[in-house]
Amino acid sequence: SVQYKHQEIEQKWRRIWEERPVNKEEGREKYYCLDMFPYPSGSGLHVGHWRGYVLSDVWSRYKILQGYHVLHPMGWDAFGLPAENYAIKMGVHPAKATAENVENFKRQLKEISAVYDWTKEVNTTDPGFYKWTQWIFVQMFKAGLAYEKEMPINWCPECKTGLANEEVVNGECDRCGTPVTKKNLRQWMLKITAYAERLLKDLEDLDWPDKVKKMQSDWIGKSHGAEIDFQVEGMEEKLKVFTTRPDTLYGATFMVLAPEHGAVAKITQPPKKEEVEHYVFHASMKSSVDRMQDKEKTGVFTGSYAVNPLNGAKLPIWISDYVLADYGTGAIMCVPAHDERDFAFAKQFDLPITQVIRKEGAGEEELLEAYTEEGVMVNSGPFDGMRSTLAKEAVADYLEEQGIGDKTTNYKLRDWVFSRQRYWGEPIPIVHCPYCGTVPVPEEDLPVVLPEVESYQPTGTGESPLAAIEEWVNVPCPTCGKPAKRETNTMPQWAGSSWYFLRYVDVDNSRELVSKEQARKWLPVDMYVGGIEHAVLHLLYSRFYTKFLHDIGVVEFQEPFTRLFNQGMICKNGAKMSKSKGNVVSPDNLVQDYGCDSLRMYELFVGPPELDSEWDDRGIEGVYRFLNRVWKLVHENIGREVPVTQELEKLRNQLIYEVTNRMNNFNMNTTVSAFMEFNNKFLDLSKNQGGVDKETLSTLVVLLAPFAPHMAEELWEALGQEGSVFENEWPVHDESKMKETSVQMPVQVNGKIKATILVEDGEDKESVLAKARGAVEGKLDGRAIQKEVYVPGRIISIVAK
């Protein structure tokens, strides 16, 4: 019999596909399936990287078979610190190192045999690309969304650069792990806060994992409350606080200002001056995360008092670093009875605690911790006896009437610190003129090309290495022509990735970022596949950019990514696969020994695609054996005249149903197991009952094509079929022929339909529930099943907590 020679077959079909791409236009509807483009690092691809790329390719090929014209592009997010750090260490220009890495990545990516359209490649470091990154900045500047501000920013002393809030993780630099400090610097900021409400509201309609939507909405952090004015005793000064709990106002017993609050110097009484200044200085060195998380509360009394506007109580005014300068008004009224941080502070400094909300029916007793729940109002004058939930609104209304407060909404989202004091990024296209001020570089002069420098070493003074290149820095002002200076800060790595998906559809356009025609044809992205680590960074920035580009008429839609899928990580020995952990598995040998098709299938078989999965080198052998059995099945039936029996019809339709259904639920791992099960049944028929008919074999091969494309093409040809297997239409099952299998039934988790399963006539409850559990297994986000309800013929409903 004919042997399965994966190397020969894979080379053969790669050659053929290059001449005859399987992805055809022919007036088909479009489908845009996108991977988060990689940073071309020096260490290349490991099998963990393969996972997402295989997923998106299987999905793209599935869509091709469903009749779509698919755009599946690839490119490079190539600016950023690693290339620059490497340049500093090795003296190799980042552009050169990047080009080599891209070359290597591309060679490795080709091993996956994805249907990438390489004519649409983008690279963020290519001047033809970053011209438009700069152009967007200029448009934002003109719209008042890019502005300069002197401010204390997160500063990494190791990378010697400013960082966005998003790049600080647990108080450490996201890149190098060094504790982040503060530094006062002139920064370029993007006013993403102007889009806060739209970014929040439009999340609703996205077909994204709930987890990611929640992370974004928490990050945007909208809260309703009131701003209330407190008179400082014996001074003109009024202090405005932001509170989400106006209902607790009668319980305010002291106030706290952020150390950076503008009124601190004015209200500090002379005997307290030295102590306050000392405290303010030390607070400025801490990162905001540390300030929020420090268990031990610190603070100093200013010597001044404010007056509680409702009951006239005298409130000592303190300063403490648990109050952040850039949230709300930077000042708070403290209600230790009902707020945990205030409670800790009151205990620490022996300040009074007045309870104003009590659990219904409870008597008076000393509080051992803050009571943060709802209840009934006490010690609150006219509001006594009211439910606290209602008092929130009632007190706020009263404050408005009296002119002491206003209802407000606050967002946690901050404007985006957009400048970096580094070399390897897009130059910010601005000229500083002593006469005209800040002038954007005229559009016809874009791109502002990154010049060559002698040294990539950051200066550490807060200026980028570009500042040292006089002939580049000194330019005539674009407006008045007098001597002026270029901006020497560069953009953060996120700049290019915030809009690259728009460029793929019109890569060579030198007149526009993207033409209306191409944008209409291809955008937005239908399916976006990438890691969840980008939930609040890249995915929020991209949404902001898209909304802005919509507003200035570049694109006609408001959301860039209609559907999002986050693949889990590949782990080995319990840790995320990565070069630094020393646990990487290279795909090269596996491809050689077992073939690309086997590795593709094993990447999917390794576990539910949305969950982290443990890599096992031996696992690929099982998949390889399976492909050999498919090979054997087809070859032993070629040339046999096999009549179509009812049994074969049933199996063929069941196979179509199972594969399609699991694919649609994105259960790629169980799709692979379906293939294995059915193939065993077919082998059994082939051995014991006269064989498997050509239509069934052909169907199996078509269904298998997205997963193991080379083998599918080879077997399609061996079956004597015409053309490429990808010219087929995805098969559709005929329910009437599936015989004992009768109904499709939805499976709900906490009231939302998460999957459908096939329930057979007379199937018992336990078996149905087991199937249902299996179908939603990967969608419980770690919650445990509490309850299962089976309504025969209708639905299975699962409650998980």
Ligand code: ANZ
């Ligand atoms: C009084 C109060 C009583 C509060 C109570 C809470 C509970 P979110 O939901 O995060 O918006 N706050 C306001 N500005 C702050 C700042 N700059 N730094 C630190 N804390 C600040 O929380 C708003 C609440 O956080 C506000 O409501 C304020 O404390 C505090 F029983 O005011 B609250």
Ligand code: ZN
């Ligand atoms: Zn000028």
